[in-house]
Amino acid sequence: MAWTFTTLKQAIQDYTQNSETTFVNNLSVIITQAEDRILKSVQLPDFRKNSVGITTGANQYVALPDDFLAPYSLALDNNGYEFLLFKDVNFIREAYPDSSSQGVPKYYGLFSDASFIVGPTPQSNYVIELHYFYKPDSITTTADGTSWLGTNAESSLFYGCLVEAYTFMKGNPELMQVYNTRYMEALENLKSLGEGYSTTDSYRSGAVRAAR
Structure with a gap:
């Protein structure tokens, strides 16, 4: 079944048999943590865009x-x-140790969670186009309470949430292992949809560039 934010929260409470106030108040955090785990484990073509x-x-x-x-x-x-x-980043630093030395950029690397570093340092302004995997809106924040994961990756999202919920609760290790196993099985099925996509640069790995 497809999940909405409301039905997903209720299912988590039903499976964990936990309606304690602190737990319920943290359900949004639990769900977003599960979403993050999924999105960082598999890159699907549905989550690509240009900038x-x-x-x-x-x-x-x-x-x-x-x-x-x-x-x-x-x-x-x-x-x-x-x-x-x-x-x-270390390759770029070694190849261009003097950041004041400028030219047409040939390389780029992930410097931080906020920026790329390019090498050599651009000698002028250049138009660039980034094709990337993006983080979709969470089911906890969308206006209609739905999301791509909630509709198309129901098992991965649900069992991921249960793993996060039992981690929060410090719940029964054996039961958490059962949920983790089911989560990993669901994730493998989801990964099959994104086969051929990876976190590495597609041009370097030889993949065909998607049409703009």
């Missing part, structure tokens, strides 16, 4: 979109698309 931005000359950092989860590709629009190669 166009501009690099700033003499600034080697590029801000990430607020809903960013993982990169798919980053391209520089420099009289035609030039795809940057995804590299570790």
